[in-house]
Amino acid sequence: MTANLEYYKVFYYVAKTGSFTASAKELSVSQSAVSQSVKQLEVFLSTTLFRRMAKGVQLTAEGELLFSYVKKGYEQIEMGEKKLSQMLNLELGEVKIGASDMTLRFYLLPFLEKFHENYPEIKVTVTNAPTPETLRFLKEGKIDFGVVSTPFEKEEGIDAVKVREIHDTFVAGRKFISYKNKTLDFKDLETLPLIFLEGSTSTRMYMDSFLRENNVMVNPEFELATSDMVVQFAMRSLGVGCVVKDFAREALESGLLFELRFNKMIPKRDFSVVTDQRSSLSAAAKRLIDILEL
Secondary structure, three states: OOOOHHHHHHHHHHHHHOOHHHHHHHHOOOHHHHHHHHHHHHHHHOOOOEEEOOOOEEEOHHHHHHHHHHHHHHHHHHHHHHHHHHHHOOOOEEEEEEEOHHHHHHHHHHHHHHHHHHOOOEEEEEEEOOHHHHHHHHHOOOOOEEEEEOOOOOOOOEEEEEEEEEOEEEEEOHHHHHHOOOEEOHHHHHHOOEEEEOOOOHHHHHHHHHHHHOOOOOOOOEEEOOHHHHHHHHHOOOOEEEEEHHHHHHHHHHOOOEEOEEOOOOOOEEEEEEEEOOOOOOHHHHHHHHHHOO
8 A cells, every 4th residue: 555544534534524525624624635635546546436416425336445444444543542542541451560469468459449449440460479470570571560579689671669668577476475575696596496488489588598697597397388377377386487577467466476586687678669671661550650659
C-alpha cells in the first residue's frame, strides 16, 4: 500500500457521511481538500469510487468493496486509540507485581486496596515468590516491578528504592522463659534448638550472613517454608524462632512469645521497590509505584 493513508481516511469519512461537505466538516478541512484527496485515491487505484448524486455522493461497486475493508481497519484504529487513551487515563490496563509473603502482607496489601478503590478497572496480578525469584522474574520481564526485602545482590540496570524498615528478631515460648530477662550473646544460639526459614529466602540468607560475621555457627532443628510456621513452632516451644518481628507481633503482644535480648543489635533491613531500567512501565504501573513511594 503506497497511497497516502490520509486519502483513505478522507475516503472513509466521505463514504460514511455520503457527502463531501459533511466529511469536510468532520475532518475540519475544506471541501476542495476532500475532493482532491478522493480524486488522488481514484487516480492511484485506477477506478471511480463515488458517483456524484443530486444530494451528496454514493459509492460505486468498487467503492463498496474498498469501503468494506477500510471501514474495518479505520474503526480498529479508532478503537485502538480509544483503548490507549483509557490505558493512559488509568481506565484500562494491568499491573504485574512480584512480592514475597512478607512484603505482600506487611507492606503491599493496603496500598493495593487503595489502588483498587481508585482504579477499579486496572487488573492487578501478584506473583508470590521469595526475593531471589522475584528479581529473576523482573529481569525476565514477567513482572513490571517487585517489592522485595533486603539484602539482595543488586545487578546492573536494577533500581531499588527503600520504602520501609523491618527488624529481625528471635522469639521463644514458655519452655524458654528462663531466658526472658537475660542479655545473651549470639554465641548462646549455638546451644539452643533453633527454628529458621529455608535457605532460599532473603531472611534466612541475611541471618546466616549476620551470624557468620559474629563467628556463630548454627544448625537449626527445623527449617520451614513460611514465617507463620516458624511462629507456630515457637509458640509450641519446639525451639527459638528467627523471624521478622511483624510476623510475631500478635503473639508477642499477647504474651504467648517473648523476644530474646542480646548484647548486640541485629541491624535493620528494608523493603524495597525494584524496577528494571530496560523496561518501560505502563501508566498504571507508574501510578502504583508513585503511591508506594510516597
